[in-house]
Every structure is written in C-alpha cells, then in structure tokens.
Amino acid sequence: AQSVTQLDSHVSVSEGTPVLLRCNYSSSYSPSLFWYVQHPNKGLQLLLKYTSAATLVKGINGFEAEFKKSETSFHLTKPSAHMSDAAEYFCVVSDRNTGNQFYFGTGTSLTVIP
Amino acid sequence: DGGITQSPKYLFRKEGQNVTLSCEQNLNHDAMYWYRQDPGQGLRLIYYSQIVNDFQKGDIAEGYSVSREKKESFPLTVTSAQKNPTAFYLCASSIYGSDQPQHFGDGTRLSIL
Numbered sequence: 001a002q003s004v005t006q007l008d009s010h011v012s013v014s015e016g017t018p019v020l021l022r023c024n025y026s027s028s029y030s031p032s033l034f035w036y037v038q039h040p041n042k043g044l045q046l047l048l049k050y051t052s053a054a055t056l057v058k059g060i061n062g063f064e065a066e067f068k069k070s071e072t073s074f075h076l077t078k079p080s081a082h083m084s085d086a087a088e089y090f091c092v093v094s095d096r097n098t099g100n101q102f103y104f105g106t107g108t109s110l111t112v113i114p
Numbered sequence: 115d116g117g118i119t120q121s122p123k124y125l126f127r128k129e130g131q132n133v134t135l136s137c138e139q140n141l142n143h144d145a146m147y148w149y150r151q152d153p154g155q156g157l158r159l160i161y162y163s164q165i166v167n168d169f170q171k172g173d174i175a176e177g178y179s180v181s182r183e184k185k186e187s188f189p190l191t192v193t194s195a196q197k198n199p200t201a202f203y204l205c206a207s208s209i210y211g212s213d214q215p216q217h218f219g220d221g222t223r224l225s226i227l
Contacts, residue, residue: 009154032213043118043204043218044157051213090156094212100145100164101172102216106156 002027004093006105014113019063019078021108023091026072033074034092034102035065044090050074061085086112117141120205120219126227127192127199135190135222137205143217144210146188150174151202151221160203163188164210192224200226 007022025031032051036044048059055067065076074091091105118139127133139146145164149157159172163182177196182188188207192199202223206216 034215036218041202041221041223043120043220044206044216045218046215049213049215096212098212100162100208100210100212101159102147102212104149104157106154 002031002093002095002098002103004091004103004105006089006091006108008108009106010109010111012111012113013081015083016080019076019081019085019110021076021089021091021110023074023076023105024072025074025091025093027093027095029095029097031093031095033065033067034094035059035063035074035076036090036092038088038090038107040087047076047089081110081112083112083114086110118205118207118217118219120203120222122222123220125222125224127224128227130194132191132193133224135192135203135205135224137188137190137219138186139188139207139217140186141207141217142185143207144185145208146182147206147208147216148172148178148180148188148190149204149206151204157204160190199224 003026005024034049035047038044048057050067058064089108094102121136147162148160161180163169179191205219208214208216
C-alpha cells in the first residue's frame with residue numbers, strides 16, 4: 001500500500017538558515033513524488049516533482065529534493081530560508097498501481113524566525 | 115489565464131440542509147478531485163473523476179455526492195447525512211497519470227450555523 005510519513009509536524013528555522021523537511025514514503029512500484037506548499041486559506045502549489053528521472057530535483061523558490069530509494073526518502077531542502085517560506089508543506093506519493101490517486105502526508109508547518 | 119475556480123470561498127450550512135460547492139477548471143484536464151482538509155490530518159480524498167459521467171468514491175465519501183456532466187465542472191454536494199461537515203474543501207485537477215501533478219483551487223471553507 002502507498003503511504004507517506006512526514007516526520008516533523010512543525011519545523012522552526014531562523015531567516016537565512018537552511019531548511020530541511022523530511023518525508024518517507026511507501027510504494028510497491030516506482031513512485032512519483034511531489035512536494036506542495038500551502039499558504040493560509042489557499043490551495044496547494046506544486047514546488048517540485050520526481051518521476052524517475054534525475055534523483056536530485058530542483059523546484060521553484062530555491063527548493064530542491066533528493067530521491068533516495070534505499071532509504072525510501074524524499075526530503076525537501078533549501079539553503080537559506082526566507083520569511084515568505086513560512087507555510088504548510090505536503091509530501092505526496094503516487095504510482096501506476098494507484099491509478100490516478102495521490103496519497104498525502106499530514107503536512108509540516110514551517111515557521112521562519114526573523 | 116488557466117486555472118481552477120472554487121466558489122464560494124466561505125459557506126455556511128444550517129442543520130439538515132444540503133449545500134453544493136462549485137469547482138470549474140479551464141485547463142482541459144480529464145481528472146478532477148475533491149479533498150477535505152482538517153487541521154493536522156492532511157488532505158483526505160472524497161471523490162475523484164477520471165472522465166465525464168464517471169466518478170469513484172475516495173476514502174471518506176459518506177455524506178457527500180458529486181456529478182461530472184461536463185469536463186470543466188465537478189460540483190460537490192455536502193448532504194445532511196454528513197454529520198461533521200465543518201472543514202476546508204479543496205478541488206484539484208490533473209492530466210490523467212500518476213506522474214502528473216495536480217492543480218488546486220483556493221478552497222471553500224464550510225461552517226455550520
């Protein structure tokens with residue numbers, strides 16, 4: 001069965017310091033993995049996706065994620081946090097066995113301290 | 115400008131009342147989805163549709179109904195059978211395929227009067 005575990009429900013960082021949001025997944029087949037960001041009372045916006053190409057994926061706003069099959073992980077990173085990065089982040093998995101369904105983690109709330 | 119439009123942004127329901135949430139997309143996507151978001155629980159799938167006139171139940175379909183009469187539209191009705199409807203509802207669409215990202219609307223917040 002497909003599932004996603006976001007290891008931290010809340011992460012706080014100081015502005016200008018690195019961001020690490022952790023995600024582990026479970027998938028029976030070659031997965032597709034996504035990170036989305038959600039600002040308050042808004043929909044989700046795609047940050048980046050992995051679909052069996054390069055294992056290091058670059059996204060928008062300076063975010064990137066690395067697919068590690070041996071660790072079943074897809075952690076999201078950013079070298080330097082900005083105040084505008086404060087939001088909720090969701091890791092999502094799907095694969096060809098799920099048809100067109102996607103499985104969401106419970107989210108990580110990122111706080112950026114000035 | 116392509117995207118997904120959800121309306122209304124805020125909606126209030128009285129006890130015993132059905133309410134319908136609108137979702138329209140002009141992205142020419144085949145697949146559309148409805149999710150419910152509660153604090154600390156992520157997104158849970160209510161219904162999804164891969165093609166016009168066809169839809170499937172998700173994990174929490176009880177108390178909800180949908181229709182897909184047009185490719186662009188996927189309205190969700192929250193019936194009186196849904197005893198705890200207060201939540202943030204998100205509509206999404208995508209090109210069919212597990213490697214295709216979803217595009218989301220800005221949501222409808224439903225509250226009980």
